[in-house]
Structures are given as structure tokens and as C-alpha cells.
Amino acid sequence: MFASAPDLLRLIVLPVLGWAAWRDVETRRVPSRTWLPLVGLGLLLLAVEAVGHLSLSTSADVLFFVRVAVSLFFVAPIAYGFWWIGGFGGADAKALITIAILLPTYPTYYFAGFTLPEVVTTLGVFSMTVLTNTVLLAAAYPVAFGARNLLAGDVRFPISFLGHRIGVSALREAHGRLYETPDGFSRNGLDIDALRMYLRWRGLTLDELRASPERFRDPASVGETYDPTDGAVGVESDGGASGGDDTTGVETDGGETIETGDGDSGEVVDGDDGGAVDARDDEWAAETFLSEIEGTAYGTTPEKLRGGLEIVTEREEVWISPGIPFLVPMFVGTLAAFTYGDLVFGALGALGIV
Template sequence: MSMDAFSLPAIMLPLLINASILLITLLYGCREDIRERAVPVVMWYPAAAVGTLMLIWFWYSVITSGDLPYMMPLIPLILFFVIAFYLFTRFHLMGMADTKALILITVLVPCFPFVPLTGYPLFGFPPYVFFPFTVLFNAVVLNLLLPVAFFISNLIKGNKAPLPYLFLGYPVKGETIADEFGIVMEHFEETDGTLQRSFIPVRAAIKDMLAGGKRVYTKSLKENPTQYRKELDLYKKAGTVWISYGVPFLIPITAGFLTAMIFGDFLMALLTLIAS
């Protein structure tokens, strides 16, 4: 069985079909998440339906080819990742759409459909090499680059805030904050006509997020303007309001999915760079 870059073992054809359908689904989901700030549930149905049929074909091929012993070590990894992704949502670390995407990737494309440019990474016996870990790692790496980009952008624009907030967000116009995408990072109070503002401590914000507390999302401002009338008035008076960057994690997941398929594992590239 050839192991050249982009070679496709015949047994992986159903996974390639799954990967193609998932990529289309993820790209559409990113578009909806950016435009509507929500991913329609029905979006996942075609990928799940076709993916299930392809998965039956794949596992049947694995069993009949006698390759099941090579695949067995990956089964606990698949179960572990599915449970872990569910718990991420349970403890408010990830949105429901993100969890659905990662679970579908884990179940429907457990192995690399073909050999990526950098070759197979760890976690499996070729060609049954665990794909979801690479997707997640690449997504996290790409997501971690965003704070650096925001820090540089804030410095260039001359935006002033305590150091951590320069990495975590940016100021927007209070008058149009409902049209932005993110979470409000400041607290406002008006006493005797004087507006007072302060940044919400990062630790308190994280604690509140984990507890499912009442963070002010710009999405909520747009969908429930009457409920947030007081906050919207204060934001207008403030002129500008700092919000955390609201790039949906579905976008890094999609980018991680695509880079994993084509280039392979960023972790392996990093280890190779360190070793050299």
C-alpha cells in the first residue's frame, strides 16, 4: 500500500466522501455562524445521514480485510474524544455547534482519508492514524494566533487598555455594538449623571463563563433590545465599548480540519522543528 503524500488507500474511500461532505457542511456552518450568529440544526442532518452509510461501508471493509486489529487501538480514542467534547459543552467551554462538528469529525472521519503532505502523525498504525486529534490541535493553534493578531492591531490603532485586554479584545462603537460579534468586557454604571466604567476582571469573567453566568453577549443585545435597554443606553453614552473577539470556534475547527487533511499535524511540525 503506497504511503506517498495524498495517496488514497482504497479502504479509505468512504472516509474521503465523509470528509468532503463534512468540509462543505463546516464551510456553510461558518457562513451562518458569522451572518446569523447561529448554526441551523438541520445543517448537520445530510452529513450525519450520508456519513452513517459511509461509516458502515468503512467498518465493513476494515473487518473483511482483516485490518480490525490495527484499528482497535483507535476505538478507545474515539470514545474518549466524543465524551470529552460533550463535557466541553456541559461545562460551557464550547458551543453546541462546535461540539457537534467535533463529534461528527471524530465518528465519521476517525482516520486520515489520505496521507497528508507532512506524512502521518502519531496515534495509530498506518493507514489507520487518528485524525480528530490533529484537527483539534491545529484548530487550537490557529485560535491561539488570534490574540497575537488582536494585540498587534490594538497597538497599531493606539487602543489603550490593561495589557491582558489588548490580547483579548478591541473597542467598538457603543451605538452599533449590537451589530458586532463578541462579549462585553466592561462594566458600566451611571451615578448622578456621571458614567463610570471598569474592565471586568479576566478571572471573574472566566469563572462566570464556566458557571454559565450572565455575560453580556452582543448577540443578546441584538435579539433582545428591550431586555437590555439600560445597557444599550449606557453603551451609547460611553461612546466606545471593549468587547472580546467573537470569532466562532467553528472557524478554527474548519481551518484545523482543512489543514489537517492537506498538511498534517502542526504538533509533528513543531516537534520536528525543535528536534532540528
């Protein structure tokens, strides 16, 4: 294989993305520091290549800067926008922004008798190819959900394409949101990470909660409270409550570390709206929990938390809308971009459309 030194260095993105995709499947957490070395490398390589095109003496020189501009000022903002509207997780957005910086133009790898990538778009912006490949591959998730539910006999349109049913005990290591509320199906149900945070805050296991729901519904049952962590799977709070198992202070996709103090039941504490919360009227101590922790527990409200707790204590199985590990199709899409090229462009070309 022959390639320029910058293009050879850019291959480092593949093992890093592969590791991040594995972490995304296992924990839905990727440390922010993962992307910093790649961003630094990308900026360095951009500077080196830009020097060679500064003369602007050929159309190739001008095209280089046009492609870099599209990657940095169109693809990267798209990644941020998807995160802002909730379409991407923080790690997904950071990964795509990193690719926009590291791979704005198509790399070229020469082998005996052939060259990779095989299919290069007219625009020639590699990060855009990664984005379109990723979106195309991610579209397989609803199809997979539908097929899985069809085989299991759970056919409910459109629910069967957006979630699946699991045993309540599996919530200890599940990702996503409850797809059910006391009022019916909703994709805005309780975040499962927030459920684990609540259990860790109270020092409870899910089995203990389910065994005595009436007892724990009473806010006076809250005694010593503990660090809720950020709800990640594989983390244990200082109180020993598991919804998962590891150390506290896990870094989230956004790079934030959640730390909380202890509190006691029966106190009047300040709620998120600045008003007083009388813990005696606070079922499940939901408001007390949310007022004591830092942040909002993934947008959880007291009503949403109470509804989710009712669901998991009353039922043996629940529907969930799983958090999609978007870094998996991004890794596969990037690998496909390095080898084949643009999947969408290639398909349209095979159909004679482009």
C-alpha cells in the same frame, strides 16, 4: 488522485465546514440540521469499513477499532465537555462530534509522486488531529487582538488580548459580550445578542434608546412588546425594531427556536425566582423583560441588563469581548489535516522532538 470510495466521500466535509465557518462569521448561527447528513454518512462509512476489519486477523484490524474508539469515546466527549464549560459554542461542539464520527482514522489520497496527508501521527486518529490543529490556529485570535489594539494605541494588559474597542453604533451587528460594566472591566458583561433581544422586545432602535435614556429607564414607558427573536444579526422582530434585520424564529446553535408572547407595562408578573415583580420599581423594565421571554437571554440577569444599558446609553465607544468564530480555525485546521496533516506533530518532528 486515487483514494478509496469512503475517503473520497469524506471530502464532502470541507465545503460544508467552509459554509458553516462563513455563517459563523456573519451570524454566529449554524442550523443543527447542517450536521445530520454528515453524521449519517459517517455512521454508514464506519459500518462499511468495520465489516472489513471484523476478522481482527491483523494488527491493522485491531488498530482500526482502537482508533475509532478513541475518536468516538474521547474526542467526541471532549467536544461536548468544551461546550458544557463554555469553551465551545453549540455549533462548534456539533461540528467536532460530526468529524469524530465521519473521520475517526486518517484518509489517504494518492497523487503522482506524493501522498496526502503528509504528516500522520503515531496514534493515527484524524479527528484528534483536527482538534489539535484547531486549538493551535485559534490561539492566533488573542495575538491578533493584541496587534490590532497596539496599532490603535489601546494597550491594556490583558484586556488588549481579549477584546477590542468599537463605537456603540457598531453593536447593531457585533457579536460577543460587553467587556465593560458600570463597575469596570469584566468578561461577564451583557451579551450583545441579549441587548438586541431587549431592543426588539421593546420595539426600539439603539439610536432611540440612546436619545432618550431617562424616558426608557422608566418601566411605565413600556407599551406594546414584540417577539425578541434570539438576538441574531440579520433578524427583525414583528415590531420592526432592528438591532439587525430578517425573519423571526431563527434556529440557534443549539437548534432551539425562541418564541415569546406580548405583554404590557405596569403589571405585576412572576419573576425567575417565583416572586412578584412590581414593574413600577423595575428600572428599564429589565425584570419584566426577562420574565416574559422564554429562556434566560444567554444568562442575563436584571442587574447585568441594567448595567449594560447604562453603558451603551452613556458612552460613544465600548470595549467588547467578541465571540470567537471557532468554526473558522476548525475549517482551516481540517483543510490542513487533509493536506499537510497534524501541524503540532509536524512542528515537533521538525524540531527533532518526536
